[in-house]
Amino acid sequence: MNIIDLKSIKKDYRNKKRIITSALRGLDLRIEEGEFVAIMGRSGSGKSTLMNIIGLLDSDFEGEYSFKSKNVKNLSGNKLSELRGKEIGFVFQQFNLLKKTDVLHNVLLPTVYRSSRGDNKRAESLIEKVGLKDKIHNKSNELSVGQIQRVAIARALMMDPSVILADEPTGNLDTKTAVEVMDLMIGLNKEGKTLVIITHEEDIAAYANRIVQLKDGQIEKEGKKR
Amino acid sequence: MKISALIGQAFTAIFANKVRSFLTVLGIVIGIGSVIALISLGDSVSNTIGENFSSLGSAMITVNSKPVKEDTDAIDEETDQNEDPGIMMMGRDHGEENGMRAMFMGVVSDPTLTEQDFNDIRNLGEDKVTAVSPEISKTSDVAYNDLSKSLTVTGVDIAYFQIEGYEIAEGVLFSNEDIAGKSKVVVLASQSYNDLFGSENAIDEVITIDEEECRVIGVLSEKKESQFINPNEAILLPYSSALESFDQEMFTTISVEAANEEIVSSVCSEIETLLLANHEIADTGDADFTIISSQDILDMQESTMAILTGVFAAIAGISLVVGGIGIMNIMLVSVTERTKEIGLRKAVGAKTYHILIQFLTESVILTLVGGLVGIGIGYLISLIAARMISITTVLSIDAVVLAVSISGAVGIVFGLYPAWKAARLDPVDALRYE
Numbered sequence: 001m002n003i004i005d006l007k008s009i010k011k012d013y014r015n016k017k018r019i020i021t022s023a024l025r026g027l028d029l030r031i032e033e034g035e036f037v038a039i040m041g042r043s044g045s046g047k048s049t050l051m052n053i054i055g056l057l058d059s060d061f062e063g064e065y066s067f068k069s070k071n072v073k074n075l076s077g078n079k080l081s082e083l084r085g086k087e088i089g090f091v092f093q094q095f096n097l098l099k100k101t102d103v104l105h106n107v108l109l110p111t112v113y114r115s116s117r118g119d120n121k122r123a124e125s126l127i128e129k130v131g132l133k134d135k136i137h138n139k140s141n142e143l144s145v146g147q148i149q150r151v152a153i154a155r156a157l158m159m160d161p162s163v164i165l166a167d168e169p170t171g172n173l174d175t176k177t178a179v180e181v182m183d184l185m186i187g188l189n190k191e192g193k194t195l196v197i198i199t200h201e202e203d204i205a206a207y208a209n210r211i212v213q214l215k216d217g218q219i220e221k222e223g224k225k226r
Numbered sequence: 227m228k229i230s231a232l233i234g235q236a237f238t239a240i241f242a243n244k245v246r247s248f249l250t251v252l253g254i255v256i257g258i259g260s261v262i263a264l265i266s267l268g269d270s271v272s273n274t275i276g277e278n279f280s281s282l283g284s285a286m287i288t289v290n291s292k293p294v295k296e297d298t299d300a301i302d303e304e305t306d307q308n309e310d311p312g313i314m315m316m317g318r319d320h321g322e323e324n325g326m327r328a329m330f331m332g333v334v335s336d337p338t339l340t341e342q343d344f345n346d347i348r349n350l351g352e353d354k355v356t357a358v359s360p361e362i363s364k365t366s367d368v369a370y371n372d373l374s375k376s377l378t379v380t381g382v383d384i385a386y387f388q389i390e391g392y393e394i395a396e397g398v399l400f401s402n403e404d405i406a407g408k409s410k411v412v413v414l415a416s417q418s419y420n421d422l423f424g425s426e427n428a429i430d431e432v433i434t435i436d437e438e439e440c441r442v443i444g445v446l447s448e449k450k451e452s453q454f455i456n457p458n459e460a461i462l463l464p465y466s467s468a469l470e471s472f473d474q475e476m477f478t479t480i481s482v483e484a485a486n487e488e489i490v491s492s493v494c495s496e497i498e499t500l501l502l503a504n505h506e507i508a509d510t511g512d513a514d515f516t517i518i519s520s521q522d523i524l525d526m527q528e529s530t531m532a533i534l535t536g537v538f539a540a541i542a543g544i545s546l547v548v549g550g551i552g553i554m555n556i557m558l559v560s561v562t563e564r565t566k567e568i569g570l571r572k573a574v575g576a577k578t579y580h581i582l583i584q585f586l587t588e589s590v591i592l593t594l595v596g597g598l599v600g601i602g603i604g605y606l607i608s609l610i611a612a613r614m615i616s617i618t619t620v621l622s623i624d625a626v627v628l629a630v631s632i633s634g635a636v637g638i639v640f641g642l643y644p645a646w647k648a649a650r651l652d653p654v655d656a657l658r659y660e
Binding site: 077096098109113 | 227228231232234235238241242566567569570571572573574575576577578579580653654657
């Protein structure tokens with residue numbers, strides 16, 4: 001079953017001088033539930049634009065987008081926020097942890113907007129899962145970059161989303177830490193999470209089951225791991 | 227939405243920049259501090275004045291001398307040439323407020339009231355006036371044995387003791403015979419007695435007032451101090467003796483106790499008509515006296531307090547607006563600094579109103595903390611000020627509620643624009659912000 005279904009997606013940007021730049025030019029992409037997809041491409045190929053659309057952050061595009069068979073193209077900003085909070089977990093290259101806030105409360109951030117019973121227990125178990133049990137009350141500025149990215153992964157999992165969307169998750173990490181983080185990601189995929197990674201690093205993309213290569217806003221080629 | 231988490235995060239954001247937050251709320255602290263100090267002091271002064279006048283009685287009428295305009299220069303000249311304290315000349319400012327000032331400050335004006343005025347007022351009858359007393363004061367050298375002090379000596383009628391609510395502690399009050407005979411007898415109020423005699427017997431002892439011998443015939447019980455006059459410092463003698471000793475023919479003041487509150491204003495009118503006729507003055511504007519009832523003083527005090535309140539409220543208001551602009555400024559800086567965080571919050575599910583509420587919560591917490599600190603500081607200021615002018619401080623719950631409401635409102639009003647600006651940020655732009 002397709003969890004993400006993009007049809008004929010076009011996205012143009014207009015600068016102050018009204019010059020139009022096309023970021024995506026009629027892109028079609030389907031991602032099945034439980035897949036691990038790496039989206040690759042050079043700078044300016046449309047990777048980030050595609051990630052924003054897949055992640056329901058941007059609804060200002062042409063074409064059709066069905067998420068879990070539901071058309072999300074015309075949803076309001078607040079409805080998109082709600083769906084995003086429930087279904088998509090983000091892992092950013094810049095980590096984006098709350099400053100001067102401890103690990104536990106960073107992981108609990110999504111629950112501020114959608115709380116349920118047992119949030120704390122779930123956050124604790126996720127922190128344990130990413131190997132930071134002994135750092136649970138450490139502030140974000142007391143952690144290494146690798147640990148920070150693990151906190152970001154735990155936060156992405158907090159609402160038990162269907163899709164984990166990672167934008168250059170290892171971009172700021174050394175090789176050893178990058179491998180650790182990717183191992184963690186593979187584990188999540190094996191548990192059934194759909195994983196979409198945006199990367200320009202081939203060795204990171206190699207972890208995925210399917211690689212989608214973008215060029216000039218279109219899919220240049222795609223291939224599955226044998 | 228988890229309110230507790232929101233408040234916790236707001237505090238984290240505020241404490242992340244302690245010095246900045248402190249400086250930001252300073253305007254609110256000053257504004258609320260002024261509001262509280264103003265209300266508290268205003269209430270305290272009103273209470274104290276109210277108590278003082280209620281002890282004085284609401285049916286009191288005071289007729290004060292007012293120097294005529296033509297005499298002013300002559301009086302000034304005379305006073306400039308003569309350093310002797312003598313009769314206190316405090317009535318040179320002209321205008322209606324002279325008499326009120328005299329009443330407030332416990333000082334006397336240039337005497338213009340005659341014994342006939344006094345008798346005529348007394349003759350209005352007991353159904354209109356229950357007690358009437360003239361007053362003539364002078365700062366004199368009062369001596370007993372080797373002890374000499376400069377004290378205010380006042381000549382009064384027997385009715386004065388009733389009007390002022392004095393009670394005799396030792397000895398007797400002077401009599402009508404003493405007045406008729408211009409007897410050199412004095413009654414000492416408690417502090418004057420203590421100053422001159424300590425705890426020794428004073429009755430039948432002889433003191434000198436400006437080197438004239440007077441016999442002490444009575445000592446008064448201690449009376450509660452008024453805000454303006456210390457009644458326990460009085461040295462009282464028959465008005466007739468005082469006129470003779472002070473080489474005066476007229477009185478500075480005539481105190482009148484009306485039969486009841488309802489007729490105060492009609493009695494005031496009657497006294498005015500009577501005195502204008504006695505002084506052969508046709509136009510009220512030229513009158514050489516003023517008539518004030520205790521209600522007039524209370525009204526004047528209230529209007530003075532209203533003006534003061536208005537002035538302070540304006541200052542406090544300006545301070546609050548300046549403080550509010552400071553809050554808005556810092557919140558706008560905060561929104562810019564935390565653009566990426568706003569993007570993150572939107573990415574993890576925050577809706578527009580979540581972000582709006584979050585930033586509003588921060589600005590309201592800032593102003594509320596400023597408000598609470600302001601309440602403490604304002605109360606402290608009023609406590610110190612009240613101690614300096616010897617009154618009891620009052621801080622009403624209403625004032626605290628008002629201060630908290632104002633600070634909360636400032637937080638909402640001035641935090642709304644930055645919060646709205648944060649809430650409408652596009653998540654993609656916010657996440658991309660560097």
